[in-house]
Each structure stands twice: as structure tokens, then as C-alpha cells.
Amino acid sequence: MNYIIYVISLIGIYGILTVSLNLSVGYTGILSLAQAAFMGIGAYASAILLTQWGFNFFSTLFVGMAIAGLVGWGLVWATLRLKGIYYVIASFGFQVIVYSIFLNWISLTQGPFGIRQIPRPQAFGFTFLGPLRYAILILGFLAICLWVAWRVGESPYGKVLRAIREDEAAAASIGKNVSRYKIVIFTVSAMLASVGGALYAGLITYIDPFTFTIHESIFILALVIIGGSGNVYGSVVGAAVLISIPEMLRFFDVPTTVASPIREILYGALMIIFLRFRPKGLLPERITHRVMR
Amino acid sequence: MAYWLFLQLLLNGIVVGSLYAILGISFTAIFAPTRIFHFMHASVYLYAGYFLYQFAMGWGWPLSVSILGAVLLAGIMGVLAERVIYSPLRRMGAGAMEMLLSSFGGYIVLQNVILLVWKSDPRTVQIPEVLHHGIPIGLLTFTPLDIITVITSGLALVSIAIFMRYTKIGKAMRAVENDPTGATITGIPTEWVRLVSFFLGSILVAVAAAFHVLDKGLEPTIGVNAVLVATVAMIVGGVGSYSGAALAGLMLGVAENLGIWQIPSEWKNTITFSVLVLFILLRPRGFFGHRITRYEE
Numbered sequence: 001m002n003y004i005i006y007v008i009s010l011i012g013i014y015g016i017l018t019v020s021l022n023l024s025v026g027y028t029g030i031l032s033l034a035q036a037a038f039m040g041i042g043a044y045a046s047a048i049l050l051t052q053w054g055f056n057f058f059s060t061l062f063v064g065m066a067i068a069g070l071v072g073w074g075l076v077w078a079t080l081r082l083k084g085i086y087y088v089i090a091s092f093g094f095q096v097i098v099y100s101i102f103l104n105w106i107s108l109t110q111g112p113f114g115i116r117q118i119p120r121p122q123a124f125g126f127t128f129l130g131p132l133r134y135a136i137l138i139l140g141f142l143a144i145c146l147w148v149a150w151r152v153g154e155s156p157y158g159k160v161l162r163a164i165r166e167d168e169a170a171a172a173s174i175g176k177n178v179s180r181y182k183i184v185i186f187t188v189s190a191m192l193a194s195v196g197g198a199l200y201a202g203l204i205t206y207i208d209p210f211t212f213t214i215h216e217s218i219f220i221l222a223l224v225i226i227g228g229s230g231n232v233y234g235s236v237v238g239a240a241v242l243i244s245i246p247e248m249l250r251f252f253d254v255p256t257t258v259a260s261p262i263r264e265i266l267y268g269a270l271m272i273i274f275l276r277f278r279p280k281g282l283l284p285e286r287i288t289h290r291v292m293r
Numbered sequence: 294m295a296y297w298l299f300l301q302l303l304l305n306g307i308v309v310g311s312l313y314a315i316l317g318i319s320f321t322a323i324f325a326p327t328r329i330f331h332f333m334h335a336s337v338y339l340y341a342g343y344f345l346y347q348f349a350m351g352w353g354w355p356l357s358v359s360i361l362g363a364v365l366l367a368g369i370m371g372v373l374a375e376r377v378i379y380s381p382l383r384r385m386g387a388g389a390m391e392m393l394l395s396s397f398g399g400y401i402v403l404q405n406v407i408l409l410v411w412k413s414d415p416r417t418v419q420i421p422e423v424l425h426h427g428i429p430i431g432l433l434t435f436t437p438l439d440i441i442t443v444i445t446s447g448l449a450l451v452s453i454a455i456f457m458r459y460t461k462i463g464k465a466m467r468a469v470e471n472d473p474t475g476a477t478i479t480g481i482p483t484e485w486v487r488l489v490s491f492f493l494g495s496i497l498v499a500v501a502a503a504f505h506v507l508d509k510g511l512e513p514t515i516g517v518n519a520v521l522v523a524t525v526a527m528i529v530g531g532v533g534s535y536s537g538a539a540l541a542g543l544m545l546g547v548a549e550n551l552g553i554w555q556i557p558s559e560w561k562n563t564i565t566f567s568v569l570v571l572f573i574l575l576r577p578r579g580f581f582g583h584r585i586t587r588y589e590e
Contacts, residue, residue, distance in 0.1 A: 086573060088390075089528065094566075096563075096566045097566045100559075218397045221394065221397070265405045267401055268402035269402055271397065272395050275382065276385070
């Protein structure tokens with residue numbers, strides 16, 4: 001039972017991360033390879049403040065969001081004029097830089113040793129100690145993220161984002177401030193990712209830099225693609241399907257050294273197959289002609 | 294003392310840099326004509342190393358035959374990547390982003406096949422002891438392997454320059470880079486040109502992989518590092534400029550090694566990437582690039 005709760009928690013966390021990336025990749029068309037960096041910023045902010053400074057979990061969440069938001073703002077501001085593949089390469093570089101900071105700033109992050117024994121969050125005299133309570137907390141955050149993403153994506157604001165994705169010049173020519181939309185959406189995306197990272201740190205209770213590599217960024221991207229880019233629910237479905245199916249390998253008698261590569265191969269193959277045969281993903285983007293208020 | 298140290302680091306930098314130059318050129322050879330950010334280049338690099346290991350250590354082939362075999366197999370891998378992954382997508386009318394994402398997918402698959410087949414332990418390929426034996430000149434030392442590395446890189450660079458400038462297919466590659474539609478209209482077989490550029494890029498990267506493996510051994514992580522370096526060299530040199538990529542690669546190797554003098558070596562990647570990000574932000578056309586606008590969508 002605990003195992004099922006653990007898997008559900010993991011799905012919730014990756015749901016948050018996928019939704020956050022979907023806002024920038026799916027809606028606005030900013031293909032970013034740095035989502036794991038923002039996730040890592042959230043996770044490290046939370047872990048360091050909890051273990052060394054004795055902060056409350058929920059205040060670490062806001063600190064993490066503030067840092068990730070600032071960094072994300074800086075990144076997108078600096079790279080605004082880059083297009084297409086150049087932006088991808090820049091975000092790739094940024095991801096590697098953040099990773100090597102996690103790895104090498106040993107006095108702050110304890111480098112490759114990682115941070116152990118991260119306590120579970122407490123609030124209002126209520127500890128989210130048990131796995132079930134923590135899972136409920138995660139799902140609560142997922143619901144909030146979904147609500148934010150839905151409000152942003154399926155509103156007139158979201159229509160402008162899609163317009164930017166389809167044709168930046170056209171969006172600018174009807175008087176939309178393209179740069180501002182991009183900055184705002186990317187910052188929000190970075191902040192949501194940091195929430196996912198903080199919850200991840202609390203779930204695993206141990207983080208090290210090797211979790212927040214380019215591979216993780218690509219994995220989150222795979223979830224967005226397979227779930228359906230431009231559809232918030234698709235992201236949650238994508239995360240649920242792609243995390244739960246490989247977990248079933250555990251019920252067959254496969255050693256972990258074999259199981260984890262097989263899982264990854266499955267992700268990679270699914271990514272290729274989806275891009276080739278169903279590029280819109282499991283739940284394709286819905287175009288609402290009537291804008292709901 | 295410090296003077297000798299400086300020269301020694303410079304020497305090491307030139308050796309490493311000549312491999313980086315090949316990496317930069319190999320990536321340019323694929324990116325410039327096809328405009329695909331071929332992330333699976335990392336896998337090709339890694340597989341070339343593992344093929345070499347398998348041939349030389351697993352099956353006991355002679356070293357030269359093993360290198361040749363690994364290089365050829367890597368070339369075939371590059372061609373297969375184009376045929377199996379990119380070319381169907383292109384026929385569907387997919388854009389650069391879909392290509393890149395599929396490339397990531399392919400990279401993930403190939404990377405984990407390595408983990409299944411060869412496990413993640415570091416491996417080394419044994420070479421004759423004399424190649425590793427340092428030759429002292431004053432306080433400087435270098436090994437015969439270093440000399441072979443530099444000479445081979447130089448030969449590879451010169452032959453690429455000749456190939457691109459004087460052969461028909463080289464000219465076709467540059468034409469496709471310039472204007473794919475125009476090239477098709479004038480009857481250049483663009484599909485064939487793409488295959489050649491994938492083959493060429495992949496055999497070049499395999500050469501770099503072989504030297505890296507002979508010198509430093511083999512680990513599953515070296516592929517990504519190679520692509521990172523190749524990307525930096527290509528961008529800093531200016532996309533589409535082969536000599537630019539080579540020069541940038543050489544400078545990168547020298548800078549990295551001279552950097553060890555002052556900066557702890559674990560920050561090496563950070564510095565390399567800061568250079569990349571700075572170039573992308575401030576001078577995206579690199580040193581010699583002048584054709585940047587056509588790479589924007």
C-alpha cells in the first residue's frame with residue numbers, strides 16, 4: 001500500500017513539473033532544456049533551508065519560488081532575442097552550468113554527497129509525516145498548479161501565448177507585447193518547477209546533483225510531448241502513464257540494474273514513436289473557440 | 294618553474310584542443326547542411342568508443358583494425374540515424390524541434406542499451422606501453438600518443454578542407470547548407486548529400502572518440518561531454534565555418550588547460566558553458582559566421 005502511495009506521490013510531483021514545462025513549451029513554444037535546473041533550485045533551496053536554517057517547509061517553498069523565478073526571469077530576459085535552436089542550446093548550457101554549481105559549490109550543497117535526512121513538512125501544528133498525508137499534500141499542490149496553468153492557458157491570455165507560438169511577428173503586429181508575455185510565462189513556469197523540486201526533496205528525503213541533470217530535463221520534456229503539448233490535463237495523464245507503467249516492471253523479477261535502463265529505453269522509444277505517429281500526444285491540444293471567463 | 298608549467302599546460306591544451314577541433318568540425322558537418330541538432334552525436338561518439346573496446350579488448354583484434362572497424366561502424370550509425378529517425382520525420386514535414394526531440398529519444402535509448410550491454414563501469418583499452426611513455430624535453434614531457442593525436446587531427450582537418458572545397462559532393466554539401474530548396478532545384482540529390490554529411494560527421498567524431506578512449510578510457514558519460522564541446526566549438530567558431538569550428542575547438546582545449554593553472558579543474562565545464570552562453574548572447578555568429586539569419590526559423 002505504501003508503495004502505491006509512493007508511486008502516486010511521484011506521479012503528482014512529475015505532474016507538477018510537466019505542467020510547468022508545458023506552459024513554456026506547449027503553449028508558448030519556448031523549448032527549454034533547463035526545467036531540471038529550476039526543479040533543482042527548488043529542491044536545494046528547500047533542503048538547505050530546512051536542514052541548516054530550520055525554516056518551515058512552506059516558507060522554503062516561497063524562497064525557492066522566489067529564487068527560481070528570479071533566475072528564470074534573468075535567463076529568459078537575456079535570451080529573448082534568440083530563436084529556435086539557439087535558444088535550445090542556450091538553455092542547455094544554462095542547465096549544465098546550474099548542475100555543475102550544485103556539484104561543485106560544496107560548502108553550500110555538499111556537492112556529490114548530497115543532502116540527507118530532509119525533514120517532512122510541518123504546518124499549523126500538523127505534520128505531513130506519513131506517506132499518505134504527504135501524498136495528499138502533493139496532490140493538493142498539483143491541483144493548485146493545474147488551476148494556475150488552466151487559468152493561464154485556457155484564457156484570452158493563453159490564446160495570445162498560442163499566437164506567439166504560431167507566429168511571433170503576427171502576434172506583435174496586433175499589438176501584443178511578445179517579450180512581456182514570454183518573460184511572464186517563463187518565470188511562472190520556473191516557479192512551478194521549483195515547487196515540484198521542493199516536494200521531490202521532501203518525498204525522497206535525500207537529494208544529490210545527479211538528479212538534476214540534462215537527462216531529467218529531457219525526461220520532463222518527454223512527458224510533455226507524450227502527454228500532449230498544449231494540454232494541461234495531457235501533462236498529468238502523460239506523467240501518470242509514463243511513471244506507472246515502468247513501475248510495473250517491479251512485479252516481474254527484474255534486477256534494478258536492468259530495470260532502470262529498460263524503463264529509460266521505453267521512454268526514449270515512446271518519445272520517438274509519438275513524435276512520428278502521434279505528434280499531438282495522448283490528449284491533443286483543444287482549441288476552444290469560445291473563451292470562458 | 295611556473296614558466297615551464299605554463300608551457301606544459303599549453304602543450305596539453307593543444308593536444309586536447311586538436312581533438313576538440315575534430316569534434317567541432319564533425320558537428321558542423323552535420324548541422325550546417327541538414328540543420329538538425331543531432332544530439333545522437335553523443336551516442337555515436339560513445340558507441341565508437343565501445344566498439345573499439347569490444348574489438349580490441351573483447352575480441353583481441355589488432356589496434357589499427359579495431360579503430361578502423363569502430364570508425365566505420367560509427368559512420369553507419371550516423372547514416373542509420375538519418376534514415377531511421379530524421380528522414381521519416383522530414384517527409385512528414387516536421388520542424389527542427391521535432392527532429393531535436395526525436396534525437397533526444399534516440400539518445401536515451403542508445404545510452405541505456407550501453408548500460409545493459411556493457412554496464413556502467415569505466416573501461417580502458419590497452420595500448421603498447423611505448424605510446425604512453427613520456428618523452429622529456431627539458432622540463433616538458435609529452436607522449437608519442439600525443440604526437441599521433443595532433444598529427445591525425447591535423448590530417449583530418451586538412452582533408453576536410455580539401456573535401457569541402459574541391460570535391461563535387463563537398464561542394465554539394467555547401468550548396469545544400471546555403472539554400473536547400475535552390476540546391477534541389479538545380480538537381481543536387483539532397484537526400485544523398487544529407488547521408489554523406491551524416492557519414493562524414495560520424496566517422497570524424499569516431500576518430501576523436503578513439504583517441505579519447507586510448508588516452509583516458511571509457512565511461513558512459515563521455516558522450517554528452519563531447520557533444521557539449523562540439524556545440525561550443527561550432528557556435529564560437531561560427532555556424533557553417535569549418536575552420537572557425539576547428540580554431541574554436543583548439544582554443545577551447547588550450548583555455549581549459551591553462552585555466553587549470555588558476556581555477557580548480559572541477560569548474561571546467563562551467564567555464565566552457567559560460568563561454569558558450571556569452572557567445573550566444575553577445576555574438577551568436579561566432580568568430581567567422583556571417584550567415585546566421587538563415588538558421589533562425
